[in-house]
Amino acid sequence: MLQLEDLTRRFGGRAAVDGVTLAIPDGQMVGIIGRSGAGKSTLLRMVNRLTEPTSGRILHDGTDVTALRRKALRDWRTRCAMIFQGFNLIGRLDVLTNVLVGRLNHRPGFLAALNSLLLNFSPAERAMALDALDRLDLSEQALQRAETLSGGQQQRVAIARALLQEPRLILADEPIASLDPRNARVVMEALRDVNRREGLTVLVNLHHLDTARRYCDRIVAMAAGRVVFDGPPTALTAAEVHAIYGVPEEALEAETPDARPLPGALPA
């Protein structure tokens, strides 16, 4: 269970996140929505302490994450893998090596640096990486340079790399913002699959309301740093959407990932 207690982050005089309290059970897929500047990224980045809270607490299974230092903090960051909008792969390296980079978090700093220079991974680690690529339907691309893949494939490589960290949580900060609808859909399905099969908690920031509705168990909406809605997708009524975004849903950009079946996909 991940608990955020009265979590606040100020930048100068302004609160980017303002007194957020949430309890997230293991294995839940939570979509965080809201207008630009609502505080979604800041909230996510506080969970793995990329951004330090100004006040409040983060607890995971009773451990005070906000108090962790040095090795304990590095271990926590390994346990909550982050996925970014821009994939953050090393374009000139092949896909398999990019995935193996996820293992480096499991080593002490010096060994990680040395091993990354030598790209030195054990057969067991390579098998783990190939397995992750296979699960994300990327086996055929394993030896291709990462920069030659489509955006959707690159984001799936980033998910495979995250899995190599053996995380408990996945924090995905607008993972589909730079993808076309079809690739967005493939990536959201991959995240959902990881959530279901591994029982990993997934917190995902999304601009697209329909995507949050379709893939998430729970939707948390933020406005001006505060939680203004927290519930299942079915409870997100037109009136709620209007209150969150300040405009009716019809006025929001058309943004839904393509609902058509993928080529070769079996009918539902």
Ligand SMILES: Nc1ncnc2c1ncn2[C@@H]1O[C@H](COP(=O)(O)OP(=O)(O)OP(=O)(O)O)[C@@H](O)[C@H]1O
């Ligand atoms: N490092 C920073 N320094 C100063 N202000 C910041 C910093 N990071 C975020 N902010 C401010 O905090 C507020 C919340 O930003 P945040 O990026 O968390 O929102 P968001 O909901 O993720 O927005 P978007 O959907 O556009 O990414 C904004 O007003 C932003 O300008």
